[in-house]
Amino acid sequence: MGASAIVAEAWQTFPRPETLYVDFVKPAMPALQDDPEYGKIPYRAQVNIEVILDASGSMKETIGGKTKLALAKEAVETLVRSLPKEANVALRAFGHRPQPTKEASCRFSELLYPFGSYAADRFAAALGEIEAAGWTPLAYSIERAGEDFRPYQGEGYTNIVVIVSDGAETCGGDPLKAAEALKGSAIQPFFHIIGFDVDAEGKKQLSALAERVGGIYRDARNLAEIQAEFDRLTRWSEGWEAWRKEAMRDLGKQRMKMIERLDEMEKEWHSASDRLEIIDFKILNALRHEEKISLSIESYLREKELYPTDGIMDYWRTHYRPLLQRQIDQNFMTLEEEIERLTREQATKQRP
CATH class of the missing domain: 3.40.50.410 (von Willebrand factor, type A domain)
Structure with a gap:
């Protein structure tokens, strides 16, 4: 396998953020089925x-x-x-x-x-x-x-x-x-x-x-x-209060699922970054066999690391995960606000 193909394969192992999201469907408005x-x-x-x-x-x-x-x-x-x-x-x-x-x-x-x-x-x-x-x-x-x-x-x-x-x-x-x-x-x-x-x-x-x-x-x-x-x-x-409680309960469950998925994604990133150490060796080895780099350059690059795994996980922890966490929180705050909007309006519209 050529060096470019190895690189492409390596980066495909990192989960993409869109795999994180789970659609939240609010429960239907209640109806008194017996009435x-x-x-x-x-x-x-x-x-x-x-x-x-x-x-x-x-x-x-x-x-x-x-x-x-x-x-x-x-x-x-x-x-x-x-x-x-x-x-x-x-x-x-x-x-x-x-x-x-x-x-x-x-x-x-x-x-x-x-x-x-x-x-x-x-x-x-x-x-x-x-x-x-x-x-x-x-x-x-x-x-x-x-x-x-x-x-x-x-x-x-x-x-x-x-x-x-x-x-x-x-x-x-x-x-x-x-x-x-x-x-x-x-x-x-x-x-x-x-x-x-x-x-x-x-x-x-x-x-x-x-x-x-x-x-x-x-x-x-x-x-x-x-x-x-x-x-x-x-x-x-x-019935309305029962619906609101059910909606908020379901919303909390969905948010927990997404946080759990975020934790799983972090593990997947860690595993993928570990695999890059192996990929690093494979890439340099391929380049050397393709005679695109010399032995001395290969040795130099091995010392420098093409894909430093510590740096990748630092980026995940300091930038990528916080970004996804904020997006999750924002999305669910919006849904929570939508559910609570009716209750809030009830409180503010008590009098003409």
Whole structure:
């Protein structure tokens, strides 16, 4: 074998850096496989959930010794307390303050807890302001909810409207039209509607509303059934955190694989550099037999070493390995940042 062929063979033994990299594939966004309705709701940067609570006069009726309103308030409190701390929650009520006329009651819907993270004392105080008293301006309340969600428009938000009501609109509005308009806006909310001990007319309207906007309608006859519906929302909200943890865990595993590969590559470089000592001898021997160098030059070059292995490994340790390590760290920091971006945005977008 000629000297040039020996040189080419020698350098082919050093692993190239592109053999180091392993593609990292983020796990798919979670879906509640046992809940096809909630499973189709996308996970986005910020989750905003507004509860619209019916406090019309009929919510004074009792079930098991408690008013329907008291039971609904208890279920709502349990829901918001169980949501991830990163979620934005809001509470709107209608019919909860006596008004001098029906017309005034039909134009009264109040945002008692503006969007923000759950604070137990403030939310309890907001619920404490709600007493069953008035009419049912459901359409107007949905329109006002659109104003509440206005800061949260676009693809960065998952917006959910939860309505708990025991009856149909009583103020002449069109809840289906209002919900359809809100659904078609940039807010794009998902509707979860609970008919609480609802009459036939109320069930017909509320279920039609859910169907019109592709949401969920469920009957609830007691506290346990309301809470069962709210549990679906809680499980969905926890899906994002589970995904984030899984993604970060997989990312860590992939990074460890690449560090292990880097260690293997260092061993391969060391072995390859050792082989160069043998190659060094072969090259000089070939050149001597090809009569391209004299015996004295061959002896001189053997003393100088064509490929000093110590120098090669010094270069690996001081330049090449640090360069590859920085590239690994940078690549995985970028992936980590992509995973954490949603959580960070949740924290920074707590309020408009």
